[in-house]
Amino acid sequence: MDGCVFCKIIKGEIPSIKIWEDAETYAFMDINPMQPGHVLIIPKKHVDYIFETEEPLFSKLFINAKKISKALKSATGALKIGLAIEGISVRHVHLHLVPVNQINDLDPCKDKKGNLEELNKMAEKIKKELQRT
Numbered sequence: 001m002d003g004c005v006f007c008k009i010i011k012g013e014i015p016s017i018k019i020w021e022d023a024e025t026y027a028f029m030d031i032n033p034m035q036p037g038h039v040l041i042i043p044k045k046h047v048d049y050i051f052e053t054e055e056p057l058f059s060k061l062f063i064n065a066k067k068i069s070k071a072l073k074s075a076t077g078a079l080k081i082g083l084a085i086e087g088i089s090v091r092h093v094h095l096h097l098v099p100v101n102q103i104n105d106l107d108p109c110k111d112k113k114g115n116l117e118e119l120n121k122m123a124e125k126i127k128k129e130l131q132r133t
Helices: 005-011 057-076 116-132
Strands: 018-021 025-029 039-043 080-086 094-100
Touching: 005 025, 005 039, 018 057, 018 116, 025 057, 025 116, 039 057, 057 080, 057 094, 057 116
Parallel strands: none
Antiparallel strands: 018 025, 025 039, 039 094, 080 094
């Protein structure tokens, strides 16, 4: 879709810090993380609303979320990985994977501009863990 930030990221028109990609999905570091290690997973096909996502893409998003969450948990040492599904701030389905240690760690009001160096370091940690799976 023209003008969609996530579609532009997928096309390489806007830079991102990629941690995972397959034929249908793309995962990258959130540039405004709620917590260190905050990752977004998006379908490469533009879909506005999660419940409009057709199979097998719907399942693929969650299968990849599970795989990435294991690597993310290991890379960050978080107690758990929280999941939020969105499509409002950017009208393209996206899954937030957020390391959580406390009940309010998955609060979108806690997001802040990420430090590029720290985001890249965390991405490398996550990618190393993904290679182990």
